[in-house]
Amino acid sequence: MIPYGKHSVSNEDIQSVVDVLKSDYITQGKMVSDFENEICRYTGASFGTAVNSGTSALHISCLALGLGKGDWLWTSAITFVASANCGLYCGASVDFVDIHKDTWNICTDKLATKLEIAEKTGKLPKILVVVHFCGLPCDMEEIHVLSIKYGFHIVEDACHALGGKYQAEPIGNCRYSDVTVFSFHPVKAITTGEGGMVVTSNKDIADKMNLLRTHGITRQPELMAGEIHGPWYYEQIELGYNYRMTDIQAVLGLSQLKRLNEFVSKRHKIARRYNTDLENLPVQLPYMSDDRYSGMHIYVIRLNLDKCKKTHRQIFECFRKQGIGVNLHYIPLHMQPYHKKSNRTFDDLKEAERYYEEAITLPLFPTMSDEDYDTVISVTRNCIQ
Ligand SMILES: Cc1ncc(COP(=O)(O)O)c(C=O)c1O
Numbered sequence: 001m002i003p004y005g006k007h008s009v010s011n012e013d014i015q016s017v018v019d020v021l022k023s024d025y026i027t028q029g030k031m032v033s034d035f036e037n038e039i040c041r042y043t044g045a046s047f048g049t050a051v052n053s054g055t056s057a058l059h060i061s062c063l064a065l066g067l068g069k070g071d072w073l074w075t076s077a078i079t080f081v082a083s084a085n086c087g088l089y090c091g092a093s094v095d096f097v098d099i100h101k102d103t104w105n106i107c108t109d110k111l112a113t114k115l116e117i118a119e120k121t122g123k124l125p126k127i128l129v130v131v132h133f134c135g136l137p138c139d140m141e142e143i144h145v146l147s148i149k150y151g152f153h154i155v156e157d158a159c160h161a162l163g164g165k166y167q168a169e170p171i172g173n174c175r176y177s178d179v180t181v182f183s184f185h186p187v188k189a190i191t192t193g194e195g196g197m198v199v200t201s202n203k204d205i206a207d208k209m210n211l212l213r214t215h216g217i218t219r220q221p222e223l224m225a226g227e228i229h230g231p232w233y234y235e236q237i238e239l240g241y242n243y244r245m246t247d248i249q250a251v252l253g254l255s256q257l258k259r260l261n262e263f264v265s266k267r268h269k270i271a272r273r274y275n276t277d278l279e280n281l282p283v284q285l286p287y288m289s290d291d292r293y294s295g296m297h298i299y300v301i302r303l304n305l306d307k308c309k310k311t312h313r314q315i316f317e318c319f320r321k322q323g324i325g326v327n328l329h330y331i332p333l334h335m336q337p338y339h340k341k342s343n344r345t346f347d348d349l350k351e352a353e354r355y356y357e358e359a360i361t362l363p364l365f366p367t368m369s370d371e372d373y374d375t376v377i378s379v380t381r382n383c384i385q
Contacts (some may be wrong), residue, residue: 003325004370005187006365008263009252016255019246031250036197038257045180045199047206049212049234050250054159056243057196058086058129062180064208064302065153066094067127074114075129076106077156077332077352083129083157084333088277092126098349099133103287104300106130107138107145107351114347115150127153130162133173134329135189135295136287140166144176159183162190163264165296171295174201179209184249187296188363189263190256192249208238215333217242249270266366267296270373274299274362277377280382282307298329302358308384312357318383319360324376327361 020026036048067073074085077096084094097114100107111128118124128147130138132327140156147154154177158164162182172180175197179202181186201207211218216238221228224235253300271294275285282304286294303312310318319326332352333339339346363376 001320001323001325002363002368002376003365004207004361004363006367007186007191008259008367009191010259010313013252013255016251017248020251023247025247027244027246027248029247030282031254033202033247035245035250035253036255036374038254039127039172039182039197039375040199042257042260043199045169045172045174046201047203048197048199048317049206049209050184050195050197050245050253051194051243052245052249053194054157054185054196055082055085056241057181057183057198058082058155058157058214059089059338060209060212060241060243061155061181062086062090062092062127063212064365065127065155066180066207071126072091072118072123073127073129074111074125074152075333076131076133077134077334077349078104078330078355079131079157080159080330080331081333081336082159083131086129087127095125096332096349097345098347098351099355101354102139102234102284102349103136103138104204104355105136105138106143108142111143112146112187115146118309124150125152127155129155129157130177131159132164132295134286134300135160135164137161137166137171137294141174144357153178156180158239158295159185159188159196161295162188163260165275165293167291170295172199178202179205180300184253188297190253190260192245192253192256195245195249195253201244203224205352211238212240214240214242215242250303261367264296267364268294270337270364271296271299271369273373274364274377281381283384296364298327298360299362299364301362302355303384305358310383312360315383316360319379322379322383324363324379326363328356329361330356332356 067090069091071092156177161171179200259334284302334346
């Protein structure tokens with residue numbers, strides 16, 4: 001089966017992990033801060049907090065931004081469940097914004113309308129999690145203007161977008177957001193096995209997140225409430241978690257980061273070939289724009305079902321039967337049983353639902369061979385036409 005995504009680990013990556021395994025610290029050593037510094041250098045953010053997953057990165061972001069019971073978190077209807085769960089972990093309520101028909105990102109016009117209504121009903125969000133879906137940056141400048149008007153925080157869920165650029169600047173510089181979150185799961189741009197990071201330009205938020213990832217414990221005298229009893233002394237000043245990343249993971253991330261640009265440009269090269277080779281099929285191709293460079297995490301197509309002889313499901317199954325590990329990113333969040341069982345009514349999320357009826361994720365990963373690519377194209381033609 002040719003998978004839809006796959007990690008790429010080199011001998012150099014393996015050697016760096018072996019070196020850490022033979023060293024004095026396999027966790028809580030120097031590699032984690034080195035990795036944080038390198039991600040900051042790459043993105044242009046000032047502070048980085050490495051954690052054990054993108055999900056925990058989202059959770060501590062929400063906590064550090066003060067999200068709690070009685071608050072609302074909004075996110076896109078088309079994203080992975082973690083983009084909304086982070087709000088629920090904090091005791092907040094979540095709501096979804098429909099996607100744009102072309103970009104498949106949160107629709108900025110629909111967001112503006114929803115905010116206008118929410119202001120009247122007193123249900124404005126405290127946090128908006130914007131998701132750079134497939135790696136394509138959202139309309140950050142416009143969303144930032146809305147955040148000032150309505151007073152909400154912006155968390156960029158950039159789990160798909162490390163290596164991407166918006167207005168020629170790296171995703172993660174937080175120019176238009178409070179924090180940006182990355183995931184280092186194996187299918188992502190670079191991997192640490194499991195892992196994540198939050199970057200920010202706000203020191204107070206960074207300090208808070210550093211506490212939250214390690215039990216709420218500090219050894220910094222200036223943050224302590226009481227008198228220092230001796231050199232062993234530390235204080236728990238928050239209720240935190242053990243969300244730490246190990247040095248084994250961090251060194252893998254550091255080693256992978258050296259090849260990030262190469263990985264992303266390989267993804268783009270394959271995506272450009274797809275764009276050309278699929279042009280004459282009844283499908284909608286991913287949105288491209290000059291002011292945004294996608295992280296190109298996944299390559300999604302939407303079927304024009306009126307022009308296909310088979311159903312969406314039949315086409316999906318046709319791929320799988322012929323050894324192509326297509327996937328579907330994502331089931332609209334409001335359709336998940338967890339959200340349905342709350343008996344809440346959601347807004348009209350028609351575009352997200354339509355998207356779900358048509359979307360298929362084709363294989364895309366940096367080590368995809370020409371032979372793999374040719375197989376995918378031939379099966380795609382065969383299944384769709
Ligand atoms: C958009 C998005 N947000 C959050 C996450 C969560 O990241 P992790 O798997 O590292 O917890 C993912 C992972 O797939 C994701 O795709």
